[in-house]
Amino acid sequence: MLHRFLEKKVDRDWLNTNFPCMMACPAHTNAGRYVELIAEGNFEEAYRHAREPNPLASICGRVCAHPCETACRRGAIDKPIAIRALKRFLTERHGPESRNPIDVNAGRVQPALPFRIAIVGAGPVGLSAAHDLALMGYSVTLYEASQVPGGMLYLGLPEYRLSRDVVEAQVREILATGDITLKLNHAAGRNFSIADLRRDYDAVLIAVGAHRSRDLTIPGVDLDGVYKGIDFLLNVNLGFRFTIGKKVLVIGGGNVAMDVARSAAREVLRQHVGGVENIEPSQENVNAVAAREMMDVSLSALRLGAQEVHLVCLENRAEMPASIEEIEEAQEEGIIIHAGLGPKRIVGKDGRVVALEALKTKSVFDENHRFSPTFFENSETQIECDTIIMAIGQAAKLDFLLPDDGVEISPRGLIAVNPQTLMTTAAGVFAGGDCVFGPRLIIDSVADGKRAAVGIDEFLRGQKHPEPIVEVEVMDRYRMPLDLLDLVRQPIPMLPLNRRTGVTEVEIGYDEASAMAEAQRCLHCWVNTVFEGTPQDGTMCILCGGCVDVCPEDCLQLVSLDRIGFSDETTSRIADVRDLMGFELDDIKADELGVIAGSAMLKDESRCIRCGLCAARCPAGTITMESFNLLSGEPTGLISIDAIDRSFRPAPPVASASVR
Numbered sequence: 001m002l003h004r005f006l007e008k009k010v011d012r013d014w015l016n017t018n019f020p021c022m023m024a025c026p027a028h029t030n031a032g033r034y035v036e037l038i039a040e041g042n043f044e045e046a047y048r049h050a051r052e053p054n055p056l057a058s059i060c061g062r063v064c065a066h067p068c069e070t071a072c073r074r075g076a077i078d079k080p081i082a083i084r085a086l087k088r089f090l091t092e093r094h095g096p097e098s099r100n101p102i103d104v105n106a107g108r109v110q111p112a113l114p115f116r117i118a119i120v121g122a123g124p125v126g127l128s129a130a131h132d133l134a135l136m137g138y139s140v141t142l143y144e145a146s147q148v149p150g151g152m153l154y155l156g157l158p159e160y161r162l163s164r165d166v167v168e169a170q171v172r173e174i175l176a177t178g179d180i181t182l183k184l185n186h187a188a189g190r191n192f193s194i195a196d197l198r199r200d201y202d203a204v205l206i207a208v209g210a211h212r213s214r215d216l217t218i219p220g221v222d223l224d225g226v227y228k229g230i231d232f233l234l235n236v237n238l239g240f241r242f243t244i245g246k247k248v249l250v251i252g253g254g255n256v257a258m259d260v261a262r263s264a265a266r267e268v269l270r271q272h273v274g275g276v277e278n279i280e281p282s283q284e285n286v287n288a289v290a291a292r293e294m295m296d297v298s299l300s301a302l303r304l305g306a307q308e309v310h311l312v313c314l315e316n317r318a319e320m321p322a323s324i325e326e327i328e329e330a331q332e333e334g335i336i337i338h339a340g341l342g343p344k345r346i347v348g349k350d351g352r353v354v355a356l357e358a359l360k361t362k363s364v365f366d367e368n369h370r371f372s373p374t375f376f377e378n379s380e381t382q383i384e385c386d387t388i389i390m391a392i393g394q395a396a397k398l399d400f401l402l403p404d405d406g407v408e409i410s411p412r413g414l415i416a417v418n419p420q421t422l423m424t425t426a427a428g429v430f431a432g433g434d435c436v437f438g439p440r441l442i443i444d445s446v447a448d449g450k451r452a453a454v455g456i457d458e459f460l461r462g463q464k465h466p467e468p469i470v471e472v473e474v475m476d477r478y479r480m481p482l483d484l485l486d487l488v489r490q491p492i493p494m495l496p497l498n499r500r501t502g503v504t505e506v507e508i509g510y511d512e513a514s515a516m517a518e519a520q521r522c523l524h525c526w527v528n529t530v531f532e533g534t535p536q537d538g539t540m541c542i543l544c545g546g547c548v549d550v551c552p553e554d555c556l557q558l559v560s561l562d563r564i565g566f567s568d569e570t571t572s573r574i575a576d577v578r579d580l581m582g583f584e585l586d587d588i589k590a591d592e593l594g595v596i597a598g599s600a601m602l603k604d605e606s607r608c609i610r611c612g613l614c615a616a617r618c619p620a621g622t623i624t625m626e627s628f629n630l631l632s633g634e635p636t637g638l639i640s641i642d643a644i645d646r647s648f649r650p651a652p653p654v655a656s657a658s659v660r
Contacts, residue, residue: 010470015628017605018525021083024071026447028644029053030630031068031083032526038086039519044102047094050087051104053639055131055177056124056446058095058170059153061088062507063162065441073606074523079489082518085507089515096173097166108636109178110137115460118143118201120188123151124442125207125433127174128449129456134178135636136457141201142180145187148238151209153442155234160506189400194407194429203428203456206407206415207449210394210434216251220346221390225353229391245386248309249356251343252391309335310383314361314373316340329506333497338383342375346388355382396435405429414438420642421455422448430455447641454642465640466633478527478612478625481520485552485609490518524610526628531601533622541622543599547614555607556614559600566594 016023021031030049037046051057064084072080094102115138119126122144130140148154150167175182188194188208197204213228220226225245229252311330313320317339320327331337341358348354360379366372396414401407406426408416415424415431422430432448434440454465481487493508500506510518533539548556575590588596615623632639 010472010628015470018528018628019630020071020073020525021068021081024067026067026441026444026641027054027450028447028639028641029068030526031081031087032522032524033629034090035081035083035086035519035522036524038089038515039522041516043090043093047090047102048104050090051095051102052637053450054443054446055128055174055449056153056170056442057087058091058097058166059124059162060084060443060446061091061095062166062505063157064443067441067443073525074521076606077485077609081522082489082492082510085492085510086515086519088507089510089512092509096169097163101173105135105177108135110135110635112139112179113137113461115139115202116141116200117203117205117456118197119205119207120194120197121145121151121207121209121433122149122171122182122184123207123209123433124153124445125209125449125452126151126205127171128446129205129207129432129453130180130449131174131177132450132453132636132638133456134180135638136453137178138457139179140181142182143186143188143192144182144184145190145208147184149182149184152211155211155237156230157237158233159237160500160504163505187400194401194405194426198405198426198429202460203430205452205456206424206429206431206435207433207452208396208398208435210396210439212395212397213390214393214395216343216390216392218343218345220348220353223346223348223353224351225386226346226388226390229389230394232389247385248387248389249383249385250309250311250389250391251356252311252313310338310385311335312338312341312343312356312358312383314340314342314364316361319364333500341381342373344375344380347382353386353388355384356388357382394434394439396438398435407431412438418455421458422452423455423459428459430459450638450641454640465642468630468639468644469633471629471631473627473629475527475625475627478615480524480609480611484521484523484611487517487521489521490514524627527610527625528605528628529603529608529610529612529614530624530626531622532624533620537621539621541601542620544619546617546619547601547623550613550617552611552613553607553609555604557602557604559602561593561596561598561600564593564600564602 019030019032022028025031030053034046034049037043037049050061054060061084064087066084068083069075069080072083074080092098094100113136117133117138117140119130119140119142122130122142126142126144127149130142133140142149144151146155149171153162154164154167174180186192188206194204194206211230211234213230215221215228229250317327317337320339327337338358340361342361344357344359346353346355347357357380359375360381362374362376364373398409398413398415401409401415406424407429408425410416415436417424417431417436422432422436424431430452432452433445436448437444458464490510493510493514495504495506495508531541533541543558545558548558571590571593574593588598610625612625615625630639630644634640
């Protein structure tokens, strides 16, 4: 039985600690809710929870860097919940790329508003903003410089990581949301100016990303066979012919470098497969081919001489900015990583690259952790190669902005904005994504698009978006699986190395049984033990200590008040939120806590696994299990990121106390 309350007061700082995965997600997707529904087998409802706040859910289910998993409290016990993979499981069943898609936007589009919005760039920021603005009733026009929408989702991410069919399906779904028009091959500075858009539209969003590769200023960068990482990816992903050598060397270390290295290996095979079949190659040569492609084509790769793909980076293995998953996957496929080397010069012969000369790195950062690499003297080494691809970072290309546009550029060469509204120094002109903050995660771009949509709406209509409503459910006979802590993380299925053909996705995804088994591991952080006994109900704590004895994590402790120190800051805080602590403190005043006699039940929230045993054990019924849910105050049903950020201030995990 559930008893729901909307009027119950909850301290938002405390509640913040009960949504670690949601608060770590830039788009504030309530991952715990859809994970719980997967465990119950309710996949359709789970998909709605995953998709409604995130218009790029199908894409994020495949390539998101999942900060929610980093924050997952289960990770402190063994391994975090595989949240990203579980989202993919849902979208493969009910996303736009599936055979049984669910239209989560049915009935959510609001009546048309008399405003027109222009968005420059149809990447993740532009698509996310267009989606939310269309739901609000705005007429939106997306201007995309390329011949395809999606930005770096299509142009930068290799297809083995993200299928083009998924990108196209997601874009089609967004374009069908409301009054959205897409104009391809329309570039700012070439086909129109920002001044033109300001004249014709009520608001403008600049979301052009960062599609320019950073330059490496060492001798030899102008030799034939030296390429820039983004240029390489753009050419490969658009299907243009790109001549590549047999021994490729990538300079970098971040995730872009990993994409370049693995794509280089695939491009080598694609260009040089000669049709030789049924000949078993030696294991040594298989390892030499960077991508570890199918056995029956590896000899063809050897015929062209593309035996190796190397990666050189300044950082040592522990410092590499690439995610652990990316490094391990690249090495598994055969990429040879030379960590702790800094490029000194590119060696050429007859105008073409033949090697990279590098120095051994002494340090990458100075004492203030600023990027300031130093090298050991006389430590030069040369790595032979016939192709070098520089993947050392991305930068925004903003030469389309003119002084008359009134859009200020920061010292970093990025667009300056108000961080809350994302409005630039020009009224009615907004900007978000990589052209504002530099290269970041895809989910950050989704969040920027959503925040920009709110900023535009508040600018045009002058109304603040409402804060989310907290719904509290008191749960009778709440139980978690008895073997909760024995459940192990389900490995994410991957294609075996000998089946990883050119553009085939490497990750397969969970089946139903594995997804449900993985979801069962969730600790249900939005559920908590609450001590609210009342004299009227006869449920006052009798200090039996049964809850302390039964707790498997030793997170409860019954202590006398004289063992607790109450600082002035603590008592002042308690006094400020006295109306939130009526049950816990009864008739005790905050300034009496340090002088009166009594006992307190202390709970370490960070260790609690929400098993519910304490509530089941309590003979007086003092302890209840309560679930906290955020409900939207928006007519569209969206929970505003801006509203959540106003309501939820970052707070470290804290101990709660009940005083008797």
